[in-house]
Amino acid sequence: MQAVIETGSKQYLVSVGDKVTVEKLSTEAGDTLTFDNVLLVVSDDSSVSLGKPYVKGAKVTGKVLAQQRGKKLTIFKYRAKSRYRRKTGHRQSETVVQIQSIV
Secondary structure, eight states: EEOOOOTEEEEEEETTTTTTEEEOOOEEEEEEEEEOOOOEEETSSOOEEEEEESSSTOEEEEEEHHHHOOEEEEEEEEETTTTTEEEEEEOEEEEEEEEEOOO
């Protein structure tokens, strides 16, 4: 089975056993999450359930493996001929979730 879930204003195609890195969720490592915003479900016999906007009764559960920070991004602003340079960095907080079931 596969499903498309929505979390953090982003959409993810998941199946059972996948490890997905999503934007930070307020949970601890080892907790169980339930994603209710399921946009699409494809079952093993290739039947497709498409939501308008969400599939009614569909849920995806997963286990939180870790809370971590992503890789560092460098932001460099530059304007030619004006001696303007700004360099900053950013690291996004992330949650790693392993998908356990799609109902």
